[in-house]
Amino acid sequence: MLQASTATIASHLCPGTVARAVGFASANERPRIGVVGCGIRWDKRVMTPDGRYGVGKEFPRFGDIVTVCDVDTERLERAKDVVKGWLGKVPEATGDYRKVIDDPKIDVVHISTPDHWHAKIAIEAMLAGKDVYCEKPMTLTIEEGQLICETCRTTGSVFQVGTQQRSSRKFIQAIAMIRDGRLGRLLRVQCGIDGAPTSPEIPVAKPPAHFNWDQWLGPAPKVDYRFMGGAPNIIKSWSRTHYEFRWWYDYSGGKLTDWGAHHIDIATWGMDKSHTGPVSVDPVLVEHPVEFKDGYPVVNNRYNTATKFNIKASYEDGVELSIRHDIDNGILFEGTEGRIFVNRGKLVGRPVEDLATNPLPDGALERVYKGRSLTNHVNNFFEAVAARKEPISDVFSHHRALTTCHLAGIAARIGRKIHWDPKNERIVGDELAQSLIARTKRQRFQIEV
Numbered sequence: 001m002l003q004a005s006t007a008t009i010a011s012h013l014c015p016g017t018v019a020r021a022v023g024f025a026s027a028n029e030r031p032r033i034g035v036v037g038c039g040i041r042w043d044k045r046v047m048t049p050d051g052r053y054g055v056g057k058e059f060p061r062f063g064d065i066v067t068v069c070d071v072d073t074e075r076l077e078r079a080k081d082v083v084k085g086w087l088g089k090v091p092e093a094t095g096d097y098r099k100v101i102d103d104p105k106i107d108v109v110h111i112s113t114p115d116h117w118h119a120k121i122a123i124e125a126m127l128a129g130k131d132v133y134c135e136k137p138m139t140l141t142i143e144e145g146q147l148i149c150e151t152c153r154t155t156g157s158v159f160q161v162g163t164q165q166r167s168s169r170k171f172i173q174a175i176a177m178i179r180d181g182r183l184g185r186l187l188r189v190q191c192g193i194d195g196a197p198t199s200p201e202i203p204v205a206k207p208p209a210h211f212n213w214d215q216w217l218g219p220a221p222k223v224d225y226r227f228m229g230g231a232p233n234i235i236k237s238w239s240r241t242h243y244e245f246r247w248w249y250d251y252s253g254g255k256l257t258d259w260g261a262h263h264i265d266i267a268t269w270g271m272d273k274s275h276t277g278p279v280s281v282d283p284v285l286v287e288h289p290v291e292f293k294d295g296y297p298v299v300n301n302r303y304n305t306a307t308k309f310n311i312k313a314s315y316e317d318g319v320e321l322s323i324r325h326d327i328d329n330g331i332l333f334e335g336t337e338g339r340i341f342v343n344r345g346k347l348v349g350r351p352v353e354d355l356a357t358n359p360l361p362d363g364a365l366e367r368v369y370k371g372r373s374l375t376n377h378v379n380n381f382f383e384a385v386a387a388r389k390e391p392i393s394d395v396f397s398h399h400r401a402l403t404t405c406h407l408a409g410i411a412a413r414i415g416r417k418i419h420w421d422p423k424n425e426r427i428v429g430d431e432l433a434q435s436l437i438a439r440t441k442r443q444r445f446q447i448e449v
Contacts, residue, residue, distance in 0.1 A: 031062065031063035031064075033059055033110055034100035035068045037114075037117070038076060055164070058376065060083075061379075064089075065087060066106065067093070067106060069097050072210060098124075101124045108132070111134040112135050115253070116140045116245075124447075125157075126155045126157040127449070132157060133160045134159065136163045138399065142403050143438035151449065159394065163398065165263075165265070166266070166392045172365050172369055175270050176367070176368045178335075182354070184336035186270070186334070189320070189331060193255050193256070193259035196254050196255045196303070196306060196325075197247060199303040202302060207225040218442070219441035219446075220250045226238075247303035249297065249409075255309075256306065256406075257405045260405040269397065270331070271319055273315060276400065277315075277407075277425075278404055278422070280417060283411040285310040285311075286310075287306065290304045306412045308325045310326070311408045311412060337351075370390070377393070410427070410433050414430075414432060414436070418433045
């Protein structure tokens with residue numbers, strides 16, 4: 001099916017489409033940006049006055065946001081005001097992402113939707129000759145990652161995944177230390193990604209008038225809207241939608257693809273496994289808040305992603321990667337000569353202390369960073385766009401890392417060890433598990449390639 005799909009991708013490309021993927025008319029031209037999804041990840045001020053966590057504010061330094069798109073008109077109106085504050089001009093606004101894709105004036109699409117929409121929008125944007133910055137995780141399924149990789153190869157689009165840790169000096173330094181042999185031969189890696197929340201039974205409710213629930217669902221199954229206020233979380237409610245979509249397998253992989261998309265990406269990079277994957281994934285410990293049958297939850301009225309877990313991925317060379325809820329958030333690399341721990345706040349371990357008397361060679365960090373000067377993650381993307389080069393968080397390495405996350409989720413859902421063929425990207429000897437590398441999409445929201 002994948003071969004047929006990628007052949008169709010090639011047949012749909014036309015000279016005009018390909019030509020738009022070769023860069024801008026001049027080095028001084030500011031790219032024109034369309035934003036799809038104007039929620040908390042794009043800019044936190046759509047909810048609160050504090051917008052420091054949103055990445056959207058970084059884009060106006062490099063280009064002009066000309067269109068914003070969201071299925072929630074309240075967020076859409078807020079986004080128009082935010083962009084006006086940044087650029088002094090109100091952007092166009094729409095609830096239909098296809099108007100962004102079809103607009104020949106738009107060069108870059110910034111995707112900040114929930115996970116289940118990422119692949120469709122990204123593939124259509126690339127086929128329209130646009131470059132893409134997509135928030136993590138890139139996909140909902142392994143199959144979507146395969147399709148995105150093939151489309152990116154075919155179109156030549158520049159595609160950055162929003163795993164900003166790849167542009168953080170602490171993580172880059174950790175990778176450089178591993179590459180310089182400071183840990184000896186790598187033996188095992190542990191990723192602490194915290195547990196996930198539970199919810200009470202969430203009642204069926206009428207979607208608000210400003211919110212297009214059917215369009216928000218998109219490729220996902222048609223189900224009732226559910227909402228209940230009073231939750232002790234950032235959104236102050238339990239629901240199937242804004243922010244809380246993370247805890248439903250219909251739209252996300254839970255913590256395994258939320259924090260996992262960050263830390264397992266760094267772990268895979270450090271292990272030098274960005275071209276391959278594990279050969280087995282074992283759900284040593286998994287707890288779900290609801291019962292599962294054949295990989296799917298049997299009830300649909302409360303959060304259902306894994307809350308506690310210890311999942312072990314094993315590689316052909318014997319290196320082990322553990323994904324756990326019960327250790328410090330971050331990545332522990334263990335080798336024959338030492339170990340280091342890195343997260344967003346610290347990089348520690350004896351090999352780090354030894355840098356005081358035995359620093360890394362000149363240029364070690366830059367070599368890890370694909371031979372470029374270290375910079376902000378969004379800046380790295382626009383440098384890649386201008387130079388027509390691969391950014392630091394490319395689709396191919398992210399697909400491999402995220403495949404490990406997805407395999408962990410599949411093993412967790414069916415409750416047994418699975419075996420993976422990383423060369424052919426197939427689960428071996430388990431028909432049910434293999435069926436879960438893809439998801440059935442609603443007919444009018446199929447990925448058209």
